[in-house]
Amino acid sequence: MNKLLIKGGRVIDPLAGKIITADILIADGKIAAVGSGIPAGEGAVMDVTGKLVAPGLIDMHVHLREPGFEAKETIETGSRAAARGGFTAVACMPNTNPVADNEAVISYIRSRTQEAGLVKVHPIGAITRGSRGEELTEMAALKEAGAVALSDDGRPVASAAVMRRAMQYARMVGLPIISHCEEPSLSKGGAVHEGYMSTLLGLPGIPAAAEEIMVARDIILAEDTGCPLHIAHVSTAGSVRLIREAKARGVPVTAEVTPHHFTLTDRAVAGYDTGTKVNPPLRTEEDVAALKEALADGTIDVIATDHAPHTVEEKDVEYQLAPFGLVGLETALGLVWTELVEPSILSPVEAIRKLTVNPARILGLPAGTFQVGADADITVIDPELEEVVDPAAFASKGRNTPFAGRRLKGLPAATIVRGKVVYNRSLAE
Ligand SMILES: NC(=O)N[C@@H](CC(=O)O)C(=O)O
Numbered sequence: 001m002n003k004l005l006i007k008g009g010r011v012i013d014p015l016a017g018k019i020i021t022a023d024i025l026i027a028d029g030k031i032a033a034v035g036s037g038i039p040a041g042e043g044a045v046m047d048v049t050g051k052l053v054a055p056g057l058i059d060m061h062v063h064l065r066e067p068g069f070e071a072k073e074t075i076e077t078g079s080r081a082a083a084r085g086g087f088t089a090v091a092c093m094p095n096t097n098p099v100a101d102n103e104a105v106i107s108y109i110r111s112r113t114q115e116a117g118l119v120k121v122h123p124i125g126a127i128t129r130g131s132r133g134e135e136l137t138e139m140a141a142l143k144e145a146g147a148v149a150l151s152d153d154g155r156p157v158a159s160a161a162v163m164r165r166a167m168q169y170a171r172m173v174g175l176p177i178i179s180h181c182e183e184p185s186l187s188k189g190g191a192v193h194e195g196y197m198s199t200l201l202g203l204p205g206i207p208a209a210a211e212e213i214m215v216a217r218d219i220i221l222a223e224d225t226g227c228p229l230h231i232a233h234v235s236t237a238g239s240v241r242l243i244r245e246a247k248a249r250g251v252p253v254t255a256e257v258t259p260h261h262f263t264l265t266d267r268a269v270a271g272y273d274t275g276t277k278v279n280p281p282l283r284t285e286e287d288v289a290a291l292k293e294a295l296a297d298g299t300i301d302v303i304a305t306d307h308a309p310h311t312v313e314e315k316d317v318e319y320q321l322a323p324f325g326l327v328g329l330e331t332a333l334g335l336v337w338t339e340l341v342e343p344s345i346l347s348p349v350e351a352i353r354k355l356t357v358n359p360a361r362i363l364g365l366p367a368g369t370f371q372v373g374a375d376a377d378i379t380v381i382d383p384e385l386e387e388v389v390d391p392a393a394f395a396s397k398g399r400n401t402p403f404a405g406r407r408l409k410g411l412p413a414a415t416i417v418r419g420k421v422v423y424n425r426s427l428a429e
């Protein structure tokens, strides 16, 4: 039997809401025991005294770009970036080429994931063919092939009738809809948040209303159809209000926020660094305050990166011409710890919940806990470790980050997937 003892760490149980000092014994890739003073026996030992041990982190919103855009990222480089960022699993969006709107692409992603042999990659299927917003995909077949959710992320489903029908079918099939909320007639041509900064910088704006109208529409449709709805990358105070009110009424809606949206405002665009160009755009201070409040009160269930790599050449153009998106996998945990846990906006347990059990539940994954017999997917966190973000050190092909040079405290120390150490900081540096 292949054994590994994770010894002496402070183990976070996000379900029980507790942190206890304990050892975790892994045998043949599964959790074999959790308790104090477990003998190592003949197996290997990883001493994690002083560190936190969490169930493997899950990032339910990434773009791995394969098939079709391998110059930006591949499943292998994206998996490596995930492992380096402390994630044991990611869910990847279907805006590849071809779009993941059929079983063949879903199967391809799964076999490339196997070949990479690093983290778990759960494919998200498209809502509509080619994500063109017209005809629905074969949702049952996508689920059968391994899709864990449906989304046309990157492109809004402009037609309410199409979205309504999609929710009716998705509910029947048993898959959640992840909505990229953007009203195209309002966002068209925009590059940054519409407000003081867009005027000052002379850049075309995307109003908050472009997001909020679609959040309102999709909440109404989720209530109408009973389909579980997950709102991707929430960025405005108005969206938060709508989601909070819908949850209070029992609408089956959940929501995520990205580290860049709870950390930065549109002031970061002042230097015209295209690393700040992202969709939805960086908003205002009031929006950031509302997002933090929503994280604290549970209105926002999940922290997800929306990791969106682009090549240096694609980003090295005028602000208006650059593609939207920034890389997030390798800065996420440090930003969560530095911006939310250190200032006590979230407790360590609450932060870990939004990175483990909550996304696992939304996607229906048997993950996010330390149940004996479950896959040994584990993230070791060093809450005292500090580092300055250096994009050149990223495992991702993407270098498009607005966080270069930023000092982060609280970083991944090791990432373990099915008992295999896929990242170990003390060996990597
Ligand atoms: N977020 C982004 O700015 N870009 C994403 C698309 C998306 O998540 O909507 C991408 O695929 O590049």
Ligand SMILES: [Zn+2]
Pocket (backbone or CB within 6 Å): 153, 154, 155, 180, 232, 233, 279, 280
């Ligand atoms: Zn999106």
Ligand SMILES: [Zn+2]
Pocket (backbone or CB within 6 Å): 061, 062, 063, 093, 153, 154, 306, 308
């Ligand atoms: Zn996205």
